[in-house]
Amino acid sequence: MDVVINGVGKTYPDGTEVLRNVDLTIGSGEGVVLLGANGCGKSTLLRCMLGLETLSQGTISLGGQSVSQLKGRQLRQLRSQIGSVFQQFNLVGNLSVFQNVLFGRLGNDGLLRSLNLTCSQENRERAMYCLDRVGLAQFAAKRTDSLSGGQQQRVAIARMLMQDVRIVFADEPVASLDPKAGREVMDLLFEVVHEHKLTVVCVLHQLELANEYAQRLVGLKAGRVVLDLPPNKASKAELAALYDREIDSAELLNGTEGACYAN
């Protein structure tokens, strides 16, 4: 599913102008990492793509369907094809891992089925398959909040698999994980993305991870796209301008741990 962002501006009701004339076309199956300093508008742009914010200017379409113009059932149908992975997992902590994965069918099957009350055998088998794919089948019956952060993010990925999405928006998916767990989650996320030929837009603060996983780096500064390059092609000077600070070479190297732009 492709993404076409055309002349998008976003000003919040309190007058904060966040996005300014953003034009960006992302091809179906393309893997984009979104970079930029705190407050430059990355999360806002993702929220706009998800249809969670009204646009002040411009249009956004996913797979040829305008997110900003769809309503009701059609918008829900489009959203059911979008997977989101957030820093804070967005799982229901006091339910089992299995039930959280079944929630992936919520947009497709409705609440009652997803709540496991009238859940079909097919969905139950599929949920177990998704959990197995992320290496967590043995945790199916556990309470979700008893899992580690890295495991919970794997549950979020299993839920996305269950949802059968065509596009993934990930907002700092590894920001609250240690470097090793973070890398495992990134590996899994991008394996799943490649297996299913999904489009992905992922916000990251770690440049070395961005270079490693992206096919394309897009940099936002003060709500504008100021950088659009293949990984490892952004110069230190360009990145320094993006973040308004000096960039250490070690931060750009694949496989290094600890280099981090987190808040």
Ligand SMILES: Nc1ncnc2c1ncn2[C@@H]1O[C@H](COP(=O)(O)OP(=O)(O)OP(=O)(O)O)[C@@H](O)[C@H]1O
């Ligand atoms: N609901 C809102 N109402 C008003 N201003 C908002 C709202 N949400 C975000 N902002 C402001 O919009 C700007 C961009 O926020 P956004 O969360 O998109 O940045 P970001 O690039 O994701 O930053 P970070 O790297 O810290 O996550 C910030 O100045 C923020 O304070």
Ligand SMILES: [Mg+2]
């Ligand atoms: Mg953000």
